Every structure is written in C-alpha cells, then in structure tokens.
Amino acid sequence: MVGAYKITSNSWEYTGDGHSLAYDAGAALMDMEFVQFHPTGMIWPPSVRGILVTEGVRGEGGVLRNRNGERFMFKDIPPLYANQTADSEEEGWRYTQGDKDAKRPPELLTRDHVARCIRREVREGRGSPHGGVFLDIAWINEKIANAAEHIKKKLPSMYHQFKQLADIDITREPMEVGPTTHYMMGGVRVDADSQMSDVPGLFAAGECAAGLHGANRLGGNSLSDLLVFGQRAGEYAANFAKEHSLCNVDNGELKSTETRALQPFERKNSENPYAVQHKLQDVMQDLVGIVRQEQEMLQALDRIRELKTASERVSVEGNREYNAGWHTALDLYHLLTVSEIVTRAALERKESRGAHFRDDFSEKNNQFGAFNIVVRKGADGSMQFSREPIPPMRLDLQQIIEEMK
Numbered sequence: 001m002v003g004a005y006k007i008t009s010n011s012w013e014y015t016g017d018g019h020s021l022a023y024d025a026g027a028a029l030m031d032m033e034f035v036q037f038h039p040t041g042m043i044w045p046p047s048v049r050g051i052l053v054t055e056g057v058r059g060e061g062g063v064l065r066n067r068n069g070e071r072f073m074f075k076d077i078p079p080l081y082a083n084q085t086a087d088s089e090e091e092g093w094r095y096t097q098g099d100k101d102a103k104r105p106p107e108l109l110t111r112d113h114v115a116r117c118i119r120r121e122v123r124e125g126r127g128s129p130h131g132g133v134f135l136d137i138a139w140i141n142e143k144i145a146n147a148a149e150h151i152k153k154k155l156p157s158m159y160h161q162f163k164q165l166a167d168i169d170i171t172r173e174p175m176e177v178g179p180t181t182h183y184m185m186g187g188v189r190v191d192a193d194s195q196m197s198d199v200p201g202l203f204a205a206g207e208c209a210a211g212l213h214g215a216n217r218l219g220g221n222s223l224s225d226l227l228v229f230g231q232r233a234g235e236y237a238a239n240f241a242k243e244h245s246l247c248n249v250d251n252g253e254l255k256s257t258e259t260r261a262l263q264p265f266e267r268k269n270s271e272n273p274y275a276v277q278h279k280l281q282d283v284m285q286d287l288v289g290i291v292r293q294e295q296e297m298l299q300a301l302d303r304i305r306e307l308k309t310a311s312e313r314v315s316v317e318g319n320r321e322y323n324a325g326w327h328t329a330l331d332l333y334h335l336l337t338v339s340e341i342v343t344r345a346a347l348e349r350k351e352s353r354g355a356h357f358r359d360d361f362s363e364k365n366n367q368f369g370a371f372n373i374v375v376r377k378g379a380d381g382s383m384q385f386s387r388e389p390i391p392p393m394r395l396d397l398q399q400i401i402e403e404m405k
C-alpha cells in the first residue's frame, strides 16, 4: 500500500492488493488511517530517494543535525518520554555505547515524532540542500580511535549503500536523510486466534492484517508478527480447508475480470499508467502525509476521484509477458481504493495518535482511544465507515502499561 506515496522505503512494490482484494470480498478493514513514516530514508540522488537508512545508525551514535549544525531533536521531547530521554548529548552518547545508567538520545524517540521534527526543520528553512536533514555518524571520530573501522564493522550495509548509491563515505561525512513511508498498521480485521476475517475462509496475517501494532508499530515487531500469526493463519486455514468443500466459482465473474484486465491493451494512446500512479503519489504525499488536516484531505478525495476516472482510461503497449506497464495498470485499482480508504479514515479520526497526526486536532483525545475506525464495502459499492468499540484491556496488562510509563 505504501506505494501510493511518493517517497517510500520499499520502492513502489507495496500496492495494497491484499487490503483491497479482502475489502472487495466483504472483509472489514480497520485502522487504515495509521500509516507509518520512517524518519530516515535516503533523499539523494533522486534514483535512491526513500531507500531505508536503518535505525541502527542512530543506535550506534549517529546524530541528526539541521543545516545550521544544530542537534534539533533536543528541542522537542514529548513530555511522556522526558523521563526516558537523555538530558545531554554526552548522556545520549553513553547510552549508545551500552551504559545501562544512561538514557537514550532523542534521535531514538518514536518514528512518527522524529519524522515530524525533520519535516518541521525542512519546512522552516533549516533543511539540507536536497530537502532533508543531516544524519552524522562520522562525528564519532571525536570520540573513538579507529572510528572508520568501527563504523564499517557495525554498519557494513549502510557504509556500502551510501558509497555505492550516493558516493558518500559515511565514516567521513554526514548523510542526507528525510522521512519515508514505511509500514501500514491498518488492514484486514481478523480474529486474534484464528486470523480469520469476517469472510469465512479468508485469513490474513502480517502487514495486510490489522490490530497487532495499534496506532504505530515498533521497529522489529513485524518479523515476530509474521512468524507467530503467519503460522496461526496457516494452521487455521489448513483446518478450515479440510472441514469445508470447495465453493463454486462464478464463470461469468471470471470472464468479466479477465476482460477488464485486458482492456488496457485495447485502448490506444490514452492515459499512461505510470503518470496516474505518480500523480497519486504526489496527492498522498502532499495531502495525506506525515501531518494532515481536513481541507487538504478533502482536496485529496477530489483528486483521487479524478485519478480513478483516469485509471479507467489507461492504455499499455506490448504483450502479456513481463510487462511492467500493464502490471502498473492493474495495480492502480488497488492503490486508488486503499488511498481513498486511508484518506476517509484519516478524516474520521479527529485527533492525533500514533502515526496519525492532524494539524487541526494536534492532541490525543481519549474518546477516540475507545474505538477503531472500520470500513466495509456496502451493497451499493460505497465505503461504509463505523466506529467499533475496543474491548477493555485485561487488568494485568493495564498494570504493565502503567508501570512502564
């Protein structure tokens, strides 16, 4: 799904097929407003824009600076995290070197917060030459002997990534980085044990399922999600298959799907599928991005409507064997469906929470914490949104959360 955004850490490959196929089949989707932006993607040269720069760089002591050389993350520490955040640059450095008594530097605050701080620096004119900020690990030359070897040993893939793709030696000079769309918290609503959706026999796990990561996934948790819940989904799906016979496939439906899929070959010199996708990416990045507000999202809905019409006119050339243009033409339906759902869900959530931040409702609102926003496809094809209460959390779990505050 994040392929509907312009700057993404996974290129254009996530096109929301899982979400949109399940939605069309009648499954409920939940939490679709929660799209995670990773704070550090490469921003230069343009061909590598968005490629992820791992949190490991900041974990090893890398710091974020604006064009004036200021470590701006110290300026904006959310009160909730103040007790867990280093009071000084020196304490932050000790944390990265394994000092258990030190608190973490503000560069390691949550992804959404760091992404918003970077956006603010850029918007207020303190960004780097190509529209990001500087991530500097080379500065540790001041702290340790043989820093270059140390960096190459701890961050080999980052060293090679920047050397090969941007001709930057990160042991000597800072990287230019900026926020990149990274992960979709929303997805198919499933039963937590069986992973079955509202549609009997339709199972979902991983990034196209919802619920496990709440409003913002913590780094590293996706892989454990896949292992645990992928295994459950597989097990329950296999049992379901054993207990049920095959359903009948509607041949008329198959034929009309085939006809629709092949139509772009029949149209001549009409809309270009890549152009439609690029326009959609601009819309989502600019109007439903890291910081959202009502007027912009309403504009986004208008643009998505126009792009839907354009997507129905796209034409492609060539044949059916590996044809990226045709694949993009087929992706557009999913990208547009999911983009509209994200935008409508984001309009519905009139507060800021996790990865969803609204300029016009910048605080968390407890009332909104009591429900999920759920969407289903209505009988007339319209998107029907509802607010569905979140069951109260078990007392022992509530206590753990209180203790961790």
Ligand SMILES: Cc1cc2nc3c(=O)[nH]c(=O)nc-3n(C[C@H](O)[C@H](O)[C@H](O)COP(=O)(O)OP(=O)(O)OC[C@H]3O[C@@H](n4cnc5c(N)ncnc54)[C@H](O)[C@@H]3O)c2cc1C
Residues within 6 Å of the ligand: 009, 010, 017, 018, 052, 182, 183, 205, 206, 207, 208, 219, 220, 221, 222, 223, 224, 226
């Ligand atoms: C750069 C990057 C770094 C990350 N690093 C970490 C990390 O360190 N730790 C962590 O926990 N998480 C990380 N994540 C997140 C994690 O990798 C993903 O959330 C996870 O891999 C998603 O797995 P999945 O199986 O749910 O989906 P996917 O891996 O996207 O699998 C979906 C599959 O469905 C196929 N497919 C799509 N459409 C169709 C269709 N129409 N028909 C048939 N097949 C289709 C696709 O080809 C794909 O094989 C990272 C993500 C990115 C982008």
